[in-house]
Amino acid sequence: MLIFICLGIVFSTCVGNVDFDQVDDIVLEPEFKVALVHFRANPDDFVTNGGLSFISDITEIHHFDSGTAQESITKIELLFEIENTFNKAFNLEYQFLNNLNQITYTITFNIPQNSGLLQETREITNDELQLFLSSKGIVVFAEMESDTAPITQDMFLDYKSVADVFLRISANDN
Amino acid sequence: MIIKKQVFIGLLFCIVTTFSQNKNILFGFDEVPQSLLVNPGLDVNYNAHFGIPLLSGVYVHAGISGFNISDLFEDDGIDINSKLRDLLSQTSSNDFYTVNQQLEIFNAGYRLNNKRDYFSFGFYEELDVIAYHPKDYIAVVLDGNKDIDRLFDASDLSFKAELLGVFHAGISRKINNKLTVGLRAKLYSSVFNATSRVNTGLFVTREGQNNIYSHQFIDVNMEVKTSGITDENNEVVAQDGVIGKFLVSGNMGLGLDFGLTYKPKENIEITASMQDLGFIHHRKNVTNYKIEGNFDFEGLEFQFPSTLDGIDYWQNFEDDVTENIGLDTLNVKYTTLRSLKFNGSVAYKFGKKNRNNCLRSESKNKLANEVGVQLYSIFRPKQPQVAATLYYYRRLSKQLRFKTTYTANSYSFANIGIGLTTHFNKFNFYATADNLLGYADLSKSQNQSIQFGMNMIFD
Numbered sequence: 001m002l003i004f005i006c007l008g009i010v011f012s013t014c015v016g017n018v019d020f021d022q023v024d025d026i027v028l029e030p031e032f033k034v035a036l037v038h039f040r041a042n043p044d045d046f047v048t049n050g051g052l053s054f055i056s057d058i059t060e061i062h063h064f065d066s067g068t069a070q071e072s073i074t075k076i077e078l079l080f081e082i083e084n085t086f087n088k089a090f091n092l093e094y095q096f097l098n099n100l101n102q103i104t105y106t107i108t109f110n111i112p113q114n115s116g117l118l119q120e121t122r123e124i125t126n127d128e129l130q131l132f133l134s135s136k137g138i139v140v141f142a143e144m145e146s147d148t149a150p151i152t153q154d155m156f157l158d159y160k161s162v163a164d165v166f167l168r169i170s171a172n173d174n
Numbered sequence: 175m176i177i178k179k180q181v182f183i184g185l186l187f188c189i190v191t192t193f194s195q196n197k198n199i200l201f202g203f204d205e206v207p208q209s210l211l212v213n214p215g216l217d218v219n220y221n222a223h224f225g226i227p228l229l230s231g232v233y234v235h236a237g238i239s240g241f242n243i244s245d246l247f248e249d250d251g252i253d254i255n256s257k258l259r260d261l262l263s264q265t266s267s268n269d270f271y272t273v274n275q276q277l278e279i280f281n282a283g284y285r286l287n288n289k290r291d292y293f294s295f296g297f298y299e300e301l302d303v304i305a306y307h308p309k310d311y312i313a314v315v316l317d318g319n320k321d322i323d324r325l326f327d328a329s330d331l332s333f334k335a336e337l338l339g340v341f342h343a344g345i346s347r348k349i350n351n352k353l354t355v356g357l358r359a360k361l362y363s364s365v366f367n368a369t370s371r372v373n374t375g376l377f378v379t380r381e382g383q384n385n386i387y388s389h390q391f392i393d394v395n396m397e398v399k400t401s402g403i404t405d406e407n408n409e410v411v412a413q414d415g416v417i418g419k420f421l422v423s424g425n426m427g428l429g430l431d432f433g434l435t436y437k438p439k440e441n442i443e444i445t446a447s448m449q450d451l452g453f454i455h456h457r458k459n460v461t462n463y464k465i466e467g468n469f470d471f472e473g474l475e476f477q478f479p480s481t482l483d484g485i486d487y488w489q490n491f492e493d494d495v496t497e498n499i500g501l502d503t504l505n506v507k508y509t510t511l512r513s514l515k516f517n518g519s520v521a522y523k524f525g526k527k528n529r530n531n532c533l534r535s536e537s538k539n540k541l542a543n544e545v546g547v548q549l550y551s552i553f554r555p556k557q558p559q560v561a562a563t564l565y566y567y568r569r570l571s572k573q574l575r576f577k578t579t580y581t582a583n584s585y586s587f588a589n590i591g592i593g594l595t596t597h598f599n600k601f602n603f604y605a606t607a608d609n610l611l612g613y614a615d616l617s618k619s620q621n622q623s624i625q626f627g628m629n630m631i632f633d
Contacts, residue, residue, distance in 0.1 A: 017248060017250075035473030038473050057478070
């Protein structure tokens with residue numbers, strides 16, 4: 001009798017109206033905020049060569065090295081805040097390099113003298129995105145406009161850069 | 175990223191087929207020798223028993239708090255991503271998933287010559303897992319750190335998983351007609367253990383001073399302790415010699431169970447027990463993973479004027495991470511406490527006296543019906559889980575006894591269980607099932623358990 005009761009329980013057990021194929025429809029779309037490069041350049045920081053005054057530096061980056069991340073990133077928004085208190089304009093280039101030190105992506109800003117706080121965004125999607133994601137390094141090059149206006153020590157060029165990285169992770173991406 | 179569907183569903187089932195350890199039906203089911211494992215102070219009415227090896231005690235119990243399968247997978251036309259977010263918002267970091275499974279290898283007992291002591295012993299395997307809902311970790315996966323000033327709490331990671339073998343031997347002593355007390359000693363041999371109980375720390379992305387964002391790891395102190403999984407060289411040893419590790423693993427512990435049965439009147443019975451007051455000392459194949467410190471990151475700061483050699487900013491960043499919140503891998507011995515469990519009950523007996531009993535040694539005056547209330551508690555990493563049970567017991571015939579329970583616990587307030595035990599000559603078969611209503615639709619159930627076994631009982 002006991003065995004029949006047990007079997008009765010087992011065979012009367014059921015799983016309701018559930019559909020596990022809904023897993024295929026799961027899509028995760030997280031957004032990650034990532035700080036990239038920042039600096040403050042003062043007058044003494046600039047190198048003068050052939051009449052041009054500039055600053056330039058380079059760093060490796062490995063933010064996007066993961067193949068999984070590269071597959072899932074759908075968009076990157078680069079955000080910049082730049083403030084120039086010099087009485088000179090700047091030509092500022094933000095270059096991304098691949099592992100052969102070839103430029104894969106360049107962003108150029110023309111920064112007026114005494115610019116105040118400038119906020120810029122660049123949206124990177126589609127074909128540009130793949131070039132960008134292959135980047136292994138960042139170069140910042142800021143060239144000062146050449147004129148004779150006197151520079152004082154309290155002047156500076158402030159540069160801030162971050163990225164908002166948008167991912168799309170789907171159970172159905174096979 | 176690719177999420178393998180099978181893995182996802184498998185993981186989900188692992189989570190949902192998790193188990194608590196409340197053997198509320200077995201507790202007080204005096205005819206079943208395995209109830210001595212829940213209360214060593216049982217008033218034993220037979221003279222000897224042995225379990226059918228490997229079949230004397232099979233126990234599995236699954237539980238999940240906060241939601242059920244149906245909440246996520248019901249075919250209701252609602253977008254699963256919407257349901258996923260609803261679940262995340264309705265679950266808290268105190269919700270949990272727990273697994274407990276036990277398999278008795280052998281179990282036997284006999285009455286000593288002094289007639290008042292019943293000695294029992296045995297060996298069983300146990301898997302015990304509890305993981306709390308890692309709410310903020312899941313929030314990072316779902317949404318990232320897109321909300322400025324959103325604090326992510328490291329303490330949401332809390333779990334314990336262990337597989338062990340348990341030798342046990344105990345004595346139930348009848349002090350007088352009213353009082354029986356019992357004690358059981360246990361020797362634990364841990365096959366593997368992974369524990370992460372008290373983690374602290376915050377992660378937040380805020381507006382920075384020198385850059386637009388500042389990523390801050392604040393007072394992070396996290397640790398995962400493992401034994402029996404990797405050796406000192408980080409080589410995986412979990413699969414080596416598992417059978418032997420159930421017996422002697424090098425990670426051994428001791429424990430005690432206590433229990434009593436008090437019968438102030440013929441029709442009143444009070445019982446209480448405490449199980450697994452014990453510890454396991456982990457000293458072999460121990461690997462601990464620890465992160466401790468503070469770290470602020472506002473991005474890579476270019477420093478001018480540039481030097482000829484240049485500065486390796488990325489390497490400096492990695493060095494800073496390692497120095498401040500790097501993952502340390504250690505081999506430090508540690509001790510874990512077993513999950514302490516309490517049971518207590520008060521019973522009122524009534525009805526016809528037992529005149530026709532298969533168990534001849536059972537009291538001839540035992541009443542046919544019994545109603546009572548039971549309380550159960552198990553200590554878990556964050557907080558105890560408790561359950562209250564009302565039950566009714568009846569001898570249906572001379573071969574068949576029946577117990578039904580109504581339990582309110584961490585999972586639900588409508589949990590009906592049933593237990594049956596048969597006695598044909600010396601052969602005993604018993605089975606219990608908890609939360610019968612859940613079997614009607616497992617996808618809506620948060621808690622299921624079954625236990626069954628076979629014994630030979632001698633009067």
